[in-house]
Amino acid sequence: MMNFDLSDDHRLLEESVREWGAREVAPRIRELDRQHRFDPAILAQMADLGLLGASIPAEYGGSGTDYIGLGLASEELEYVDTSLRVILSVHVGLNSLTVLSWGTEDQKRRYLVPQAEGRKIATFGLTEPAAGSDARGIQTVAVKKGDRYLLTGEKMWISLADVADHFLVIAWSDLEKKKRRDPSGMSAFLVERAFEGFSSGTLKEKWGILAGNTGFFKMEEVEVPEENLLGRPGEGFKIAMFALDQGRYTVAAGATGLIRACRDAAATYARERTTFGVEIGQHQLVKELIAQMESDYQAARLLWLRAGWLKNVGRRSTRETGLAKWFATVASERAASDAVQVHGANGYSDEYPVGRFYRNSKGAVIYEGTREIHKLMQADYVLGYREDRPTRCVLPPFAGERASAR
Ligand code: CAA
Numbered sequence: 001m002m003n004f005d006l007s008d009d010h011r012l013l014e015e016s017v018r019e020w021g022a023r024e025v026a027p028r029i030r031e032l033d034r035q036h037r038f039d040p041a042i043l044a045q046m047a048d049l050g051l052l053g054a055s056i057p058a059e060y061g062g063s064g065t066d067y068i069g070l071g072l073a074s075e076e077l078e079y080v081d082t083s084l085r086v087i088l089s090v091h092v093g094l095n096s097l098t099v100l101s102w103g104t105e106d107q108k109r110r111y112l113v114p115q116a117e118g119r120k121i122a123t124f125g126l127t128e129p130a131a132g133s134d135a136r137g138i139q140t141v142a143v144k145k146g147d148r149y150l151l152t153g154e155k156m157w158i159s160l161a162d163v164a165d166h167f168l169v170i171a172w173s174d175l176e177k178k179k180r181r182d183p184s185g186m187s188a189f190l191v192e193r194a195f196e197g198f199s200s201g202t203l204k205e206k207w208g209i210l211a212g213n214t215g216f217f218k219m220e221e222v223e224v225p226e227e228n229l230l231g232r233p234g235e236g237f238k239i240a241m242f243a244l245d246q247g248r249y250t251v252a253a254g255a256t257g258l259i260r261a262c263r264d265a266a267a268t269y270a271r272e273r274t275t276f277g278v279e280i281g282q283h284q285l286v287k288e289l290i291a292q293m294e295s296d297y298q299a300a301r302l303l304w305l306r307a308g309w310l311k312n313v314g315r316r317s318t319r320e321t322g323l324a325k326w327f328a329t330v331a332s333e334r335a336a337s338d339a340v341q342v343h344g345a346n347g348y349s350d351e352y353p354v355g356r357f358y359r360n361s362k363g364a365v366i367y368e369g370t371r372e373i374h375k376l377m378q379a380d381y382v383l384g385y386r387e388d389r390p391t392r393c394v395l396p397p398f399a400g401e402r403a404s405a406r
Contacts, residue, residue: 006072013065014072020049021080029081032211033356036204038083038163039211046087047118051077054092056100057396060108061116066398067311071253071304078254079261082360083212085254089368090159091115093247094124095168099190101395102231102239111166111190122166124247125155125191125217126240132157133373135170135240136181140219142171142189149173149229151189151222157367161215162202167191169219170240173233186236190228197222208359245318246395248325248368249307255328255364256300258357262335263293265354266342273344280342289338296331303327314397319381319388326374329364336361 006014024045032039046052055070056062065073070092078085099112114120131137140153151171155161169189172178177185191198200217231239267290270281280286303324310317336358340347347354365371380386 006068009065010069010072013069014076016049017051017073017076018079020045021076021084025080025084029211030350030353030356032083033081034210034350036206036210038213040163042084043087043118043121043163046084051088052091052118052121053096053116054088056092056096056112056116060100061113062096063116067249067308067395068305070250071308074250074253075257075260075301075304078257081211081356082209082254082258082363085250085257086159086209086212089247089250089254090123090164091121093250094243095122095166097246097395098124098168098188098239098243099230101242102188102235103190104227106227107190107230115166120165121160121163122168123158123160123164124243125158125167125169126243127157127367128154129156129216133370135237136183138170138172138186140169140171141175141178142173142187142224143175144173147226149187149189149224149226151191151219151224154216154218156216157203158200158215158217160213161200161217163213165193167193167217168230168239168243170236173236183237184234186240187233188230188236188239189224190230191219191222191224195222195224208361208363210356210359241318244368245316245321246311249304249311249317249321251364251368252300252304252307252321252324252328255325255332255361256297256304258332258361259293259297259300259328259335262332262339262354262357263290263297265352265357266290266293266339269343269346269352286342289342293335293338296335300324300328300331311395312398314394316389316394319378322369322374322377325364325369326371326378329361330371333358333361333365 050063051073053062054065054073055067058064074085074088096115115122128138142149142151169191170186172185173187174185197220200215202215206214270286271279273280307317307320307324339354340358343352343354346352381388
């Protein structure tokens, strides 16, 4: 039976994140953004709310909320500012859920538990200076030496690069396969900032998500013990794609929150501002922009909810997650541009939040699969060039949901 109601737990989560964001972050986000300042105190508060352990089972220190809860939290965080949602995307989406699904019990104890409890911060390293969309084009290598791997390479455009303690790193471990670009030559590693030969830095030239930390990290023969190999040798590419299924999910839900923020800001302004003797909301061309935001918001929300439901019941959602991410991010860019338009000249100043929304919206049209990569993937599913088959690459399902779906 179809049921579009949120549970009481979902509502409570949604309200608590909304209330926290409005109270603690919204009043000072403009200043943080102006100063290009990432505030680490926000991490501690997110940990107190249980957000850093969202969708991680209680036995590993998490809050135990399901994947819909993770989406709701993403939506509410990005309603305030994209930088908040990015924390969830890399820490929970790309890293912790991947360790939960692919890690050994020992790895979960050593890495997942402190991450879920918010004592350690985690991120993900796939992208490099010369390889973004072309994930097979990475150059980082992992050379086996006895019971260790020596990792050498540079990762770029990494959210929380200068903040995180733990890094999930994708590297070539088979150099022959690297020459042939055969992705079964890649492996995934759990790397700590404290490992010798590791260094990181912050990118200063960004023009969006300015209250977030984005940077690079370098590894010069970083010794990684064999027990920090995630999955089996050769599973790195799959693990990266699996991680992106979860990261993209939080991006989709987050961009949905950004559309809502644009809609609300535009509607508020449209009731305040008058031209030609009436509130500008009375003009049909303004109504058109607001109506588009509403339709995009509702559609984006349904798309991520469907992907979240598939995750809850233990089914692969690569296709649905990609569609939700593509649709929501493109729509959020349009909503932000139109929200600026509704504000007229005032929208072109940072006295109003819509300029920040506009700058922030562009990032997600590029990261975690560009608009173009997602278009290609969706077309390939329809054309039958890309197989939409279930694999073992699914998240651990939530028991109650699974029972009702099968
Ligand atoms: N889950 C599990 N396995 C998967 C998978 C998934 N979601 N997607 C693919 N695989 C498996 C496939 O089944 C296949 O395995 P088999 O050969 O056993 O069937 C294998 O992986 C290869 O898959 P593909 O053939 O799909 O690989 P491809 O080369 O065609 O992929 C691509 C092309 C889709 C464009 C891919 O390269 C891609 O998604 N590129 C975009 C990368 C991206 O989003 N990068 C952003 C990183 S975010 C970051 O690093 C920044 C930060 O802030 C942390």
